Amino acid sequence: MDSYSLPHEIRQLCKDGSFTSPTPGLALGFVQANLVVLPYSLAFEFLLFCQRNPKPCPVLDVTDVGSPEPKIISPGADIRTDLPRYRVFRYGELVEETTDITPFWRNDLVAFLIGCSFSFENAMLNIGLPVRHIEEQKNVPMYKTDIECMPTGAFSSPLVVSMRPLRFNHVVRAVEVTSQYYKAHGSPIHIGNPETIGIKNLEKPDYGDAVKLYDDEIPVFWACGVTTQTAILRAKPELAITHSPGHMFVSDLRDDLLMF
């Protein structure tokens, strides 16, 4: 498995149980997606939460009730088996990590596939903008902010952001290129001062790894799909299933289609 692997090859190895690793860097150019599975009773509230908070929660596909097929972004795929690793939550508590959620499937479940920052990171790299955590071979640093998402029914969450340091002369181009990928978190939500959005210490991210910020650089913050996971922890549904962090659904959709 490498950057040249095709999405359906990766999904087949996940299905066979022979690939259970993180997906960053695989199948470059194809959209990877966050997964959230919820009972139908919460599906409207969750879809509306995403609709109201499109920067952290850009919806790419929603399966029909009871169907595990994301027929818009990957016809024929099965989200129960085609990701490398999943987390199962009951009433907001992590109860199991697994590589196959078929045993948990029910005919009232709905799966949501949500855009991810890998798509716009590729776009940044393609125009020569460095992405620090990729250079340092780390997970992107992520932080809870003091910005509240617009709540919807049971779902509420602080906006979680990812941070990428950029040289001052790269910032405008980074805004321009990422704003085009509005189904992959789009433009930054903040540039410059972490404290303005409630982040006290860049060296202590809430998720992921800290990265180096050089003197001629400024921190740039984008909305992050982890926001959906904090919303689920607060809502405490009787059942929720997500991908394990970094173990995304690799779809057949081309990154550049997220601009349209």
Added chain:
Amino acid sequence: MDSYSLPHEIRQLCKDGSFTSPTPGLALGFVQANLVVLPYSLAFEFLLFCQRNPKPCPVLDVTDVGSPEPKIISPGADIRTDLPRYRVFRYGELVEETTDITPFWRNDLVAFLIGCSFSFENAMLNIGLPVRHIEEQKNVPMYKTDIECMPTGAFSSPLVVSMRPLRFNHVVRAVEVTSQYYKAHGSPIHIGNPETIGIKNLEKPDYGDAVKLYDDEIPVFWACGVTTQTAILRAKPELAITHSPGHMFVSDLRDDLLMF
């Protein structure tokens, strides 16, 4: 009431019952929206239908269950009284046209506000592109196509389109400017040959009025919000309420915010 009226002034006159006319041309620069009200039992399917068909059905706001306040696009407004005219449907049949839907309101209803082409028409006019039905003081011509929207539960519909004739040297600019307004139907869905999308006779629109197409012009087609109404007629919900054609909700949102 004219193009300089402010949205809240128009809504107040609707509430008082003293304004019951169509809204095109009023409060120029502010977003006007289609209204669809449905019971909560159909809300997920309808929201997902819109999510899957964003060009005809760009969702701008969805009220909380039982609330008549579109708190994102017009905090404090009341969709039960603030539009000039409504249509009430039971099981897909028009049963009443009214200027106040308060008597029909229930605590399980959800209101959807959906983007409308007036926003991108203003943008076209602002860069010097003519809009024929405005020149001719007519309603825009609209046609059912043979393109099926992606169905969702009870909701399905042919894609309904609006048509604007343009000179050949205006077509590219029209694509460029309207594509920016992706929450107001965005770029065209077809340029050139009506028969390719199942339209037999441009002079006989399914809704609205025919307009003149000159020899040096080509017909350009955009997805149209009337698609939501045909979807409701097919779904036959026990109750549905919409605005009357042309009698839109005039919101506090600026047109240009539909680009972000």
